[in-house]
Amino acid sequence: MSSKSLDYENLNENVKKCQYAVRGELYLRASELQKEGKKIIFTNVGNPHALGQKPLTFPRQVIALCQAPFLLDDPNVGLVFPADAVARAKYYLSMTSGGLGAYSDSRGLPGIRKEVAEFIERRDGYPSNPELIFLTDGASKGVMQILNTIIRGARDGILVPVPQYPLYSATISLLGGSLVPYYLEETANWGLDIGNLRQSVTQARSQGITVRAMVIINPGNPTGQCLSEANLKEVLKFCYENNLVLLGDEVYQQNIYQDERPFISARKVLMDMGPPMSKEVQLVSFHTVSKGYWGECGQRGGYFEMTNISPQTVEEIYKVASISLSPNVPGQIFMGLMVSPPKPGDISYERYVRESNGILESLRRRARIMTDGFNSCRNVVCNFTEGAMYSFPQIRLPPKAIEAAKRAGKVADVFYCLKLLEATGISTVPGSGFGQKEGVFHLRTTILPAEEDMPAIMASFKTFNDEFMAQYEDNGSYSRM
């Protein structure tokens, strides 16, 4: 038969180039093993509810009522739903023209964008304009929309931290742009070094690449660090001097597990810096309902907020958003609820606080158990998870293991993670999916397995790791720290 449009060799090269390790080889193998009946602990995706985290009750009550508005007038509704959930459902439905079943404005419901703007103002102490807030089907869609606006071709570069969340590499690749890596410094607790940034930009420019934007992930994914205010200032100044748009991935802003560096938004730091920077540095900040103590991944709710982006460009972004009609309306309402949760005095307030604190406190303990567990293992070193949902230990692989991996046609950390999976059922993502310095190997796990399962998981990891190391170790050297 003649060559067909969708024969492999006829595909868009950018599609072939792109990759997304979070759902890559390890995940597929884990799914196979699961089908064969093996118990798999999925720690590959930050997907809390899949690991047993219960949804917060109040938002689910409100959404259920919005789905079934005929309940609102049922005299028995109070037997099942609290009055403040009923009131809130009515409030959100009044914002829509046609409830959950109608397309909204392509930027999202104006009333919810206003709630988001108010939340940002409370958080940062600076007013926010709802017209510059677009709701999206999860933060990923927002990142894709913004990168699509920025990238014109292979010579447009985007600065991305390495290690990074592979959404960025995959999207840049799909859009045919260039990823310009800057390295986070593992020995400095995954700190962001401005000298390194400068070097990356200079090098990219010498290759004919126009560096147009910089991505920061704060708190870090997969690295879990929380950026300090001073560090954010340096970054913003750097963007100002180099005429870069800053893309602030702040989806883990609720997930903070230490008290020294609370979350501070890039926007607040920028506004604190005052003019000219506060008037000129272009910033797009992303947020989601999938993370935090909400963890409502399946809802696909998110937003981005634009700062110092010209109205004409905002119009263009709006136009592209309009081609997809509108983000899903239940996801929009989840976002509204997240930025405007029950207040003191509301019927559901106490329960809401109890549930959310319970989740956060447990995550904090789990972060500690996991870091300590990894650090107690042979040839494993791990920075503390200050924020986000992941642990990213370095595995110092013996040369023999690296050779064995090579023989098996695998990258060394993929080899290690596959063995770990087969032996223990723990499904992780190899560090090579996120990028790492050459010759250094990591894996990413989430800190999301249930707290009571944690000790057993860490024990089974330790047993596996010790055996692996014993098998491949001799007295020689290791992959370097």
Added chain:
Amino acid sequence: MRKFAAEKSRNLLAHREIFSSVLQHPTASLYSSSSHSKKSQLLLRFLNTTAAPNPSSSSESMASDYSSTPVKLDSINPKVLECEYAVRGEIVTLAQKLQEELKKNPGSHPFDEILYCNIGNPQSLGQQPITFFREVLALCDHPAILDKSETQGLFSADSIERAFQILDQIPGRATGAYSHSQGIKGLRDTIAAGIEARDGFPADPNDIFLTDGASPAVHMMMQLLTRSKNDGILCPIPQYPLYSASIALHGGTLVPYYLDEATGWGLEISDLKNQLETAKSKGISVRALVVINPGNPTGQVLAENNQQQIVDFCKKEGLVLLADEVYQENIYVPDKQFHSFKKVARSMGYGEKDISLVSFQSVSKGYYGECGKRGGYMEVTGFSPEIREQIYKVASVNLCSNISGQILASLIMNPPKVGDESYESYSAEKDAILSSLARRAKKLEEALNGLEGVTCNRAEGAMYLFPRIELPKKAIEAANAVNTAPDTFYARRLLNATGIVVVPGSGFGQVPGTWHFRCTILPQEDRIPAIISRLTEFHKGFMDEFRG
């Protein structure tokens, strides 16, 4: 996919390596170059409304000067600038402005409300959702109440049962978790069974990709197919502008084929062939054919023998058939029936290896009209496992589509059956919506055909009428004088005079020199007479003003 993982991890690491590898493989974006893009630019111009960007949103609202910032209008992705989506374009922006004015200052216009007939958004115009579907969705969103005895007083027994069934298909019953990137397997099983029941041919759940509405699925296929401006996609004209916009965004070329208005928007295979040859002679490699059935904006329902010709054409020419079948439940005439392209191809004896076919379905249309849920799927058949893997990979970058939308997609493909407790209320709701839509289509069509210089094919299906207007010469001159496409000029006048929002035909494409607009049949039935009289009165006045 695995191969890449290894390759990539090596590449990502060393700066030097990554830069050189990028420079060795410059992407295929040829936006700035060459003469062959001229044709498509012309085409785009012809597809677009010619109006300038909305002046009301220009820069006075912000104090900053943007001249030195990295993201400016002249430095954003030119493909973004190029694409257009008229369904939410200039006329809609004007409508929103008028609505604000009416709110602030009632009586400031000769009408007291805006009637949105621009977009297929039924529930925004008062259509009620199907109760059973919403009961199930509510229960799945808040499973904590499933075991409460009070719940039985609020919900039908079979909705509770269905919610349990669905939750049991979701690992950990976690509706708040990301699912498999193709969608929850159990729901795909249900959908496959629904397709099988519809077509009488087997469907494989692994062929199904659940998406946030049908639009992202269309984008995914365009992304997969388009390597450069030299790649063409055959699209009907008039077409739903999702296609022109998506092709522009992905940097490909739209190759038009014309539907014949005189034969009820018929699709002539000879025209397809001509357009294909013309495109080939210009160096365009045509990769796929888009068919929208029932038609949007044109409302025709394809006859089975016509579909057979299309299938044969695609098979012979090695084209992927992209079948937009989102209006499959919206059929309004007794002499037409919906047949899926998959059923037609299989009935002809063509199997998996003979034709590459993608069928798009959505929860937004039909009698359900659940636009806000963003649920949909594509069924992908006749693709090699390697390609399937690539589609899966691209889907996985976005993690998964929203779960509520996934559940709803399974419900529309497996609604209550005879004997179920909810069957009667379900089928009464469904029939009421569909028969009312049929009556509205008929009434509006007759009214339009009664207007001077207007001819309108019947809406056999879908949700739209696409009347042709013979505009007087003076009206065309007046439009030209304000640098506006004549049909946009007409639509703007109509809106300003009546509050009725329609989309100018130029947003969909039309035979040059003809003018149309698209109007949905979705306003509630009791409003139709008022709409007709407002429209009639406006049209008379317009013709009186501009008649030679």
